[in-house]
Amino acid sequence: MQTPLFMNVGTAAAIKGAVSTEDLKELGCQVQLSNTYHLHVRPGDEVVKKLGGLHKFMVWDRPILTDSGGFQVFSLASLRKIKEEGVYFNSHVDGRKIFMGPEQSMQIQSNLGSTIAMAFDECPSSLAQKDYVRASVDRTTRWLIRCRDELLRLNSLEDTVNPKQLLFGINQGAIYPDIRIEHAKTISELDLPGYAIGGLAVGEPNEVMYDILDRTVPYLPQDKPTYLMGVGTPRDILESVSRGVDVFDCVYPSRNGRHGHLYTHHGTVRLLNARYELDDRPIEEGCDCPCCRTYSRAYVRHLLKAKEMLGMRLCVMHNLYFYNTFMKEIRDALDDGRFESFKRDVLSAMEADNEK
């Protein structure tokens, strides 16, 4: 993997917007992210294991990262109850009672056979009281140790899909720098192959997020990848790379694409705007994505208005291509030692916004 990189989010073993793994290669995707909770519910991780694991199932020979399922448990499930052993909750699909703890999350991710498994953690609200956050983070640390031990055991089993599955730990602590720093130090001692920062970009102001990164990243291992979960906009990515983040994921390019909100180097194009009705230019001049190479703004706009799936597919492909290409531009700028000027130029071009 070449970092900094952006992972393309395929929740249910597919990128929303009719984008296939073959398409992802053409779009320059290095790592696919899939969601453990969704795949556990459907088709079921046992089914995926019987079919040889997620790589074989979705036909993808590059790295896959699976989340722990925790975020979905906390955001989708109702009537959840957090205990030392894990979380009891009702399925958002059929209401049945489910228990998920560190061991269950590792077992599911082991069945999926991803390249990188994420630790099972609690992601407390950025508005949570400090006492609650401290107790939650301490439990997340104990859960991390249980995740590590369980994955070690699973990787040694004979019928394991991917015996070399890696575990990334997750730093939490809401917006309390002292808790974040202490937790970063503690989990760094476990010497895991990579670390993530969770619980940011969940509603707090951007400047608060940047401040937390400024203070926390230095306490995570410098020689291992640092992954900022769920981030973000091109601006957030640039600011986070400045602060030492290597890996990102976000649903923005696919979700916004499906709504005709398109990223370009000159700001956003909101394709449903009437001004594009007769616009025969590509979404971004000079873009080499499968959409811009062939189709016009007017045509893609018509497809979106007519609710043709093809419109969403073309827009999602443009946005993913934009993000993956943007990361390559960042890597090139870093290699050439001109990242800060690159960042300044990009931000000012994007803020000019070609729709104004």
Place this chain on the structure above:
Amino acid sequence: MQTPLFMNVGTAAAIKGAVSTEDLKELGCQVQLSNTYHLHVRPGDEVVKKLGGLHKFMVWDRPILTDSGGFQVFSLASLRKIKEEGVYFNSHVDGRKIFMGPEQSMQIQSNLGSTIAMAFDECPSSLAQKDYVRASVDRTTRWLIRCRDELLRLNSLEDTVNPKQLLFGINQGAIYPDIRIEHAKTISELDLPGYAIGGLAVGEPNEVMYDILDRTVPYLPQDKPTYLMGVGTPRDILESVSRGVDVFDCVYPSRNGRHGHLYTHHGTVRLLNARYELDDRPIEEGCDCPCCRTYSRAYVRHLLKAKEMLGMRLCVMHNLYFYNTFMKEIRDALDDGRFESFKRDVLSAMEADNEK
């Protein structure tokens, strides 16, 4: 165009199921069919004309056939009133009053700039009384002459998108052979570049349709393409080719594909069936379509169950590839003088049905 051929239906200038014109080339599509009424409503035929016509708009350099809009007027619109001059009806989108007659249909199709324009006709119900059908068919003949004259005028205008636009006439007559035959003789005298048979496959038994074809096709010009509108299943296509039909169109492959109903040379695969949950074979062994080349039944089934658009796209692509390939197999069998044995073999293999 190599006949017999199957036209792939792109109602609103796109194949439903996120399939692009680039994809269509890979799927072996020779002719795209687009719907005049839908494009008149959205984005508007004037918009398409300003953008250089349908070929340029959707980036497709092979033939396009547009229907007349008549079928949609008769099937979608409410409160319609048929007069000698044309049809008054209320838009199915916003209820506003619209008039469409032969001249309007030709003007819209001229704005779209398709390769082949279809005549504006009435398609009477297969259950209509004979007196009604006779009067309707006579009016359709008068409308055809008005279509021909209007297209001649439009093709001679300076700013016409496609000055070589062709007109196909349409044979009607419900299930009355004498009306069908008389009408076929009358419209053949107009010496148009091609003729269609309309008003079949609208609910009447298959054997009735075959009987009408047996009696009517001999009275249409043998040296010009005969197009059977809206047909159909692989069996209907084989039976119709036997009876001299050259051109087909049908929404079955795309619509059925979106519902996981897949065509193979060994019968249909209904992919939502639980038996395919762990099936790692392609939809059809040996099929070279973009779906079967890479993905398994189990994976595509999961995508459909999870309502991922990608599942629909892959299924539609398989079905269109199947239809286009099937037509090539028919052409090869005709070239080799072994069509009847080919037809027998195909029908018996399909009836064996691999799901039984």
